[in-house]
Amino acid sequence: MSLFSKVSIGALLCLGMSTLCHAEGPAGTLQKIAARGTIVVGYRAASVPFSMRSGGAAPTGYTLDLCAHIIDNIRKELAPNLKVSYVEVKSSDRIQKLLDGEIDLECGSTTNTRERAEQVTFANTTFVTSSRILTHASSPIKSVAGLKGQRVAIAQGASVAPLLSKIDMEQGLNIHYVRVKDFTDGFQALDSGKVDAFVSDDIQFAEYIAHSAHPKDYAIVGDPISIDALGIMMRKQDVQLHGIANRTLSALVASGEFNKIYTKWFVTPSMHFPMSEELKKLLKNPGNQAY
Numbered sequence: 001m002s003l004f005s006k007v008s009i010g011a012l013l014c015l016g017m018s019t020l021c022h023a024e025g026p027a028g029t030l031q032k033i034a035a036r037g038t039i040v041v042g043y044r045a046a047s048v049p050f051s052m053r054s055g056g057a058a059p060t061g062y063t064l065d066l067c068a069h070i071i072d073n074i075r076k077e078l079a080p081n082l083k084v085s086y087v088e089v090k091s092s093d094r095i096q097k098l099l100d101g102e103i104d105l106e107c108g109s110t111t112n113t114r115e116r117a118e119q120v121t122f123a124n125t126t127f128v129t130s131s132r133i134l135t136h137a138s139s140p141i142k143s144v145a146g147l148k149g150q151r152v153a154i155a156q157g158a159s160v161a162p163l164l165s166k167i168d169m170e171q172g173l174n175i176h177y178v179r180v181k182d183f184t185d186g187f188q189a190l191d192s193g194k195v196d197a198f199v200s201d202d203i204q205f206a207e208y209i210a211h212s213a214h215p216k217d218y219a220i221v222g223d224p225i226s227i228d229a230l231g232i233m234m235r236k237q238d239v240q241l242h243g244i245a246n247r248t249l250s251a252l253v254a255s256g257e258f259n260k261i262y263t264k265w266f267v268t269p270s271m272h273f274p275m276s277e278e279l280k281k282l283l284k285n286p287g288n289q290a291y
Helices: 003-014 018-024 028-036 062-077 094-099 161-171 183-191 202-210 239-255 257-266 277-284
Strands: 038-043 083-088 120-122 127-136 151-155 176-180 197-201 218-230 233-235
Touching: 028 038, 028 062, 028 233, 028 239, 038 062, 038 094, 062 239, 062 257, 094 120, 094 233, 127 183, 127 202, 127 277, 151 161, 151 183, 161 218, 176 183, 183 197, 183 202, 197 202, 202 218, 233 239, 239 257
Parallel strands: 038 083, 151 176, 151 197
Antiparallel strands: 120 233, 127 197, 127 218
16 A cells, blocks of 8 residues: 555544544645645755755755655655755754744754754754864964853854853853854854854864865864754654655665765865764664764
8 A cells, every 4th residue: 555545544534533643643744745746845055065055056965865865755655746845944944944834854954952852853863063163273262262252153043052152151251152144154254254263063164164265274173062963854743754764764875875975975076074983883773863
């Protein structure tokens, strides 16, 4: 029996068990996708190389490549001609757009945290990064302690923000926070002198430096402020969609395609960011545990 048939039967059963079906919502998103004939994917416009868009071109990136395979398997279950629609999300609104049903999958660069896991769920981890400090090579800032009294850029909704604020209070650093919209704004704030440092994901910094006209002008400094697991996000109750996503990722790992996609985006002539040992371990023993 196809998943579409199961969804239809489930909908009929719900007529007599509305309370139970409302509580569990076992196939809510798949039903909506089948009904509209379109899956709506949330993407980030400047989360290089995970998710990005330039001009009128279609969104592209590491996470979107992985999501494309998930979508192919959803097509096999629902309809071969299923269309894809893209909606831009920001760090500040991505969860709400998912909860409100504006998107079905979020294929950006979202960190899996315990707080977020109370609202949404994540497919198995697809990347492990750390939050660190980007500053100018000539800067005296070499660690979190060096941020004392400094102007520091933080992207809206960044998962590292609460932890940095906690460290700030505990150590009396009196950091002057400058909220920026996204990674691009943070880099521009640093380059223009509006801030003294930018705290975010080390992979984003590595990508930015690799494509900078003056890569030696920048330095990623200090020990990791946090270790973060990234994943594809979906609504918490969508058990069947979650299963399709995880089976797809496992198949990509088994076939070697996952490694090819990783290499395509992170091991390039301009950038060398090999797969971490932590991610290798997680691919052998997959899970979506928040750090």
